[in-house]
Amino acid sequence: MPKEKYMSKKILVVSTDFGTEKDELVVPVDKLRELGHEVTVVTPNGKPVQTVVGDKDWDLEFPVDGDLASHLNNDYDVLLLPGGTVNADNARLDDDVLAVLKKQAGAGRTVAAICHAPWTLIDAGLARDKNLTSYISVRIDLENAGANWHDVPVQVCDTAGWKLITSRNPGDLAPFIEAIDQA
Structure with a gap:
């Protein structure tokens, strides 16, 4: 049976210019483009992203x-936030990042966040009542913000009228990308 072909999506990848985990940026961008999606990568200041490995x-x-x-x-169609501790910590303090997150969720469109990136949902006021996953060290912060944390490779949640796709770490990239493709 042939795989169902999903419609091409417009995907915005938002990162800061430093401290982004390389595979959480490069792998989704490359794979989603290979799948035929229109992927745009931006930073708040327009500077290239200095990636890191292992933070x-x-x-x-x-x-x-x-x-x-x-x-x-x-x-x-999708707003994607890559992880990396320094990247996520800086993204959650950036007013434009928070504004685009709120706009995306408010319009009922998909947000995807991996590893430390779900931290940003807390500062945007979007974590409450969402079923999600993240890097283990972010768990307590998300639970304290009212989220329901699950230790799974990918968590998809439609609560509150918008879709959230989350994954724990670079080891979960395959199911994370598949969930974005199918969203």
Whole structure:
């Protein structure tokens, strides 16, 4: 039986310019583009992303398609937040990142976040009552914000009228990307 073909999606990947876990940015961008999706990568300041491996070893500098402010008024089917401790910690303090997250959820569209990225949902006021997963160290923060945390490779939640797709770490990238593709 042939695999059902899903419609191409417009996907916005939002990262800060430093501290993003390389595989959580590069692998989804490459795979989603291979699947035929239109993927746009932005940072708040438009600078390339300095990726890291294991949150400590610098790796490649990943090019972006512009700054986040230039994309705030565009509509995307999926908003994807890659992880990395430093990236996620800085993203949760950025007003434009929080604004685009709130806009995406408020419009009933999909948000995907991996590893430490669900931290950002807390600061955007979007974690409450959501079923999700994340890197284990973020669990207590999410639970304290009213989320229901699950130790699974990928968690999809439609609570509150918008879809949230979360995964724990780079080892979960295959099911994470598949869930985004099928959203």
